[in-house]
Amino acid sequence: MNFSKWIGAGLGWSFGGPIGAIIGLVLGSIADSLSKNGTPLLGDWQSKQKRPTYDSQPQARPQTQPGDFEVSLLILASVVIKADGHQDQRELDFVRQQFVNMYGQDRANHAFKLFKGINQQQIPVRQVCVQIQRMMDHASRLQLLHFLFGIAKADGMVTENEVSQIYTIAGYLGISSRDFESIKAMFYDSSDNAYKILEITKEASVDEIKTAYRKMAKKYHPDRVIHLGEEHQKGAVDKFRQVQQAYEKLQKERGF
Structure with a gap:
């Protein structure tokens, strides 16, 4: 080519x-x-x-x-x-x-x-x-x-x-600033990163954490960029995985 x-x-x-x-x-x-x-x-x-x-x-x-x-x-x-x-x-x-x-x-x-x-x-x-x-x-x-x-x-x-x-x-x-902070948090290592990735505060209830996870999982789902081709879905998978990891971290910390 x-x-x-x-x-x-x-x-x-x-x-x-x-x-x-x-x-x-x-x-x-x-x-x-x-x-x-x-x-x-x-x-x-x-x-x-x-x-x-x-x-x-x-x-x-x-x-x-x-x-x-x-x-x-x-x-x-x-x-x-x-x-x-x-x-x-x-x-x-x-x-x-x-x-x-x-x-x-x-x-x-x-x-x-x-x-x-x-x-x-x-x-x-x-x-x-x-x-x-x-x-x-x-x-x-x-x-x-x-x-x-x-x-x-x-x-x-x-x-x-x-x-x-x-x-x-x-x-x-x-x-938005919230989306910016969410993605930025994926590249830093701090105690509140999981909350930032899910676009919530440390004061969020368990129900609010679950709601935030569903919202962010939908926002960052690889299928949202399927029109860009398989090669760009790989990058989207990285974001989606970090949302899952943030949720799992809070599950362990909060015990739910």
Whole structure:
């Protein structure tokens, strides 16, 4: 599979708006290189696609395609990696390894080639996130946030700058503070993490804990991102498992 076919497969709404501008710059430089070897230019493929419009009128969210999720993930990963003022090789390795785990070596190589081009640009964070918020379903946005915390933790610790940047991204993505704290708690080890993951306080009753568990299990169920493909369900399984573990921990502590 050549680069042109890979990037063309499964991409829909991300080729419009600010994300389209970012990817267009990257693809321009890549296409220049590919064209010297006789590889079909991406511009030919893009010119044939129906691009979405971004006006002020409310519109229904189209179903997010795997390619749109991947491009969104790469752009936001670049933002988080730069949040603490330098790029740690362990974070870059984490991004590459996650793509290998999800997509296999060949597809991961294409993704990382795109990522390196994105990483050289100044990202308009708010504009990019607003586009994602408008076009991507809530469950997929939660999955993005989970991945971003994984990147920040890849070097062994999450800095204040990284947390601040992810919090800003979450706000622009329309993710509530409670959802943010729930996912954040999955990457820390503290006595009240189980409560934070379930979005309750230590004062919650047993019935409230049970209700919270059912709510969070539904919110983080892997089937919520089934439209993104099996590879992204693996990441969703991690969130779902931590909800189960948080509930089991409270069961033992409270004896119910």
